[in-house]
Amino acid sequence: MKPIGKTFLDLLNKFIISKKNISIEMIKILLLFKLIHNNMNILLIEPYFTGSHKSWAEGYKANSQHDVQILKMKGQFWKWRMHGGAVTLSRLFNQSDITPDLILATDMLDLTTFLSLTRKRTSLIPTAIYFHENQLSYPWSPTDRDVQQNRNKHYGFINYSSALTADHVLFNSCYHQNSFIEESEKLLKHFPDNNELKSIKIIKDKSSVLPLGLDLHGFDAHKTNYIGPPLILWNHRWEYDKNPECFFRSLFNLDKNGVDFKLAVLGENFKTSPSIFDEAKIKLKDKIVHFGYCEEFYEYAQWLWKADILPVTSIQDFFGISIMEAVYCNTYPLLPNRLTYPELLPIDMHEDHIYENNEDLYEKLNECISDIGEIRKKKMCFIAEKYDWSTMATVYDALFSSFI
Numbered sequence: 001m002k003p004i005g006k007t008f009l010d011l012l013n014k015f016i017i018s019k020k021n022i023s024i025e026m027i028k029i030l031l032l033f034k035l036i037h038n039n040m041n042i043l044l045i046e047p048y049f050t051g052s053h054k055s056w057a058e059g060y061k062a063n064s065q066h067d068v069q070i071l072k073m074k075g076q077f078w079k080w081r082m083h084g085g086a087v088t089l090s091r092l093f094n095q096s097d098i099t100p101d102l103i104l105a106t107d108m109l110d111l112t113t114f115l116s117l118t119r120k121r122t123s124l125i126p127t128a129i130y131f132h133e134n135q136l137s138y139p140w141s142p143t144d145r146d147v148q149q150n151r152n153k154h155y156g157f158i159n160y161s162s163a164l165t166a167d168h169v170l171f172n173s174c175y176h177q178n179s180f181i182e183e184s185e186k187l188l189k190h191f192p193d194n195n196e197l198k199s200i201k202i203i204k205d206k207s208s209v210l211p212l213g214l215d216l217h218g219f220d221a222h223k224t225n226y227i228g229p230p231l232i233l234w235n236h237r238w239e240y241d242k243n244p245e246c247f248f249r250s251l252f253n254l255d256k257n258g259v260d261f262k263l264a265v266l267g268e269n270f271k272t273s274p275s276i277f278d279e280a281k282i283k284l285k286d287k288i289v290h291f292g293y294c295e296e297f298y299e300y301a302q303w304l305w306k307a308d309i310l311p312v313t314s315i316q317d318f319f320g321i322s323i324m325e326a327v328y329c330n331t332y333p334l335l336p337n338r339l340t341y342p343e344l345l346p347i348d349m350h351e352d353h354i355y356e357n358n359e360d361l362y363e364k365l366n367e368c369i370s371d372i373g374e375i376r377k378k379k380m381c382f383i384a385e386k387y388d389w390s391t392m393a394t395v396y397d398a399l400f401s402s403f404i
Contacts, residue, residue: 040066042400043093043100047085048108050075051268052212052321053132057106059215063393066400069098078108082135082158086110090117100125101404107131111162126403128168130210131176133318134159136183153187160184164199168403169207175340176318177209210399212319213392216328216384219301223329226306230261230372231289232365233307235300235326238269238277241316248280250311250362254369255284261369264290264303267322304329308375309368311361312336320344328384332375334364345383 042064046057049072061068071092073085086109094117103125105111111129115122135155163169163180171177181204188195232251236242254261263284269277269292281291294300310326311334317323320340327333335341337354345353355361368375386392 040101040401040404041099042066042068042102042104043098044068044070045089045103045105045109045114046070046072047081047089048075048078048106049073053106053108055215056132056212059213059389060393060396063213063389065394065397069100071096071098079155081108082110082155086113087117090114093118094121102400103127104400105129105162105166107134107159107162109162110158112158112165115165126168127166128170128400128403129162129166130170130172131159131163131180131318132172132212134176134180134183136160136187137176137179153190156183156187160187160203163203163207167206169203170210171207172210172212172319173340174209174343177207181207208399210396211387211392212321213389213396214321214324214384214387216325216388217390218297219304219325219329222298222301222305224302224305226308228262230369230375231306231308232261232263233266233304233310233326233331234264235266235304235307235310235322236312236314237267238273240274241314242267243313243315244274244276244280246313246358246361247311248276248284250313250358250365251280251287252283253362254366255287259366259369261287262289263287264307265292266290266294266300266303268293301329304331307331308372309334309365311365312341313361314339317341324384324387327380330378330380332368332378332380334361334368336361349383 044057044061046053049057049070054075057070057072061070071089073081073088089109090113093114103122105114105127107129109129111127115127136159159180163184171180181200184203185197185200188197188200234244234247238244251261251263265277265280265288281288290303294303304326307326307329308331310323310331312320312323313336315338317339323333323335323341323344333345333353335345335354337356342350342354352364355364
């Protein structure tokens with residue numbers, strides 16, 4: 001068994017200090033874990049093993065007190081993974097000698113199909129499904145062929161049926177949990193009869209929130225300083241749902257009004273990235289200090305430590321990994337009053353960090369730039385630190401122990 005490294009009371013105190021709304025249920029789970037702290041064999045099933053899904057799975061495996069095995073497929077062709085991944089993964093499981101105490105799947109797995117194809121071995125094993133995202137409340141691009149041909153609802157139904165099948169349903173934020181429940185009800189109302197609306201309560205009653213664990217301490221070794229004009233950061237995917245139009249339009253206005261700033265554009269980009277990125281590269285060429293994906297982690301980490309301000313404009317986010325990474329590196333966040341963002345910050349910080357509309361974003365951003373000396377003195381890392389695996393792994397272990 002791996003050493004715990006922290007006393008139980010230290011863990012509780014850390015949670016109570018950093019997250020005042022810790023539930024009585026969580027305390028009970030932690031106490032239970034203290035009493036029955038035994039190793040479990042956990043099979044973590046991930047059909048889409050790349051990006052944040054891969055980091056989460058590997059992070060939990062590396063930090064858990066339990067024995068975690070990962071059954072995975074390459075992270076590509078996400079629609080095919082949702083349709084056919086369960087068939088391949090069930091074959092691999094049936095050919096293995098894995099004997100898990102708990103099956104932990106993610107939202108990319110059709111859990112219903114997987115369990116039906118492995119029922120001789122899995123019928124008595126508790127199951128949990130972890131939702132990184134879901135295809136019901138995820139804003140699809142209007143150019144997607146499945147949207148144009150009205151085929152996109154099938155992916156949401158896979159998420160719904162998997163949640164109904166699992167013994168435990170876990171979401172990475174309160175917003176995610178609530179939006180999934182709401183959209184599931186809308187989906188079922190779409191059908192002509194026997195829409196089984198009562199099944200929504202079944203899912204709701206076995207659902208809970210379990211925030212992501214992140215490897216934030218990995219940024220510590222790359223801390224660096226920056227001296228120069230206020231540095232604005234984009235560190236998200238270059239995709240429609242991150243709303244780059246709003247982000248860059250605000251910066252165009254700053255530039256038009258003679259505001260002095262620099263810009264670092266990071267994040268993964270794709271063959272069909274929104275055209276606003278090309279426009280920004282031309283219009284803001286004198287402001288840009290970096291433009292493109294960082295191949296090496298140390299380079300990404302250094303830009304986060306250098307950055308001053310993180311204006312977020314996304315129309316989709318179920319947690320906010322890139323935000324918490326930047327905040328851990330003391331980047332000052334400006335977040336919209338929607339999605340999961342308000343729950344990421346203490347209420348007493350909302351006035352300064354949460355904006356209501358595009359005009360409010362521009363005003364707050366301009367104020368931050370004007371007062372950059374004070375902004376650079378502020379410490380933000382305490383907001384994100386509680387999500388580091390050094391804390392979250394024990395919370396995960398406690399919860400999963402309670403499932404058996």
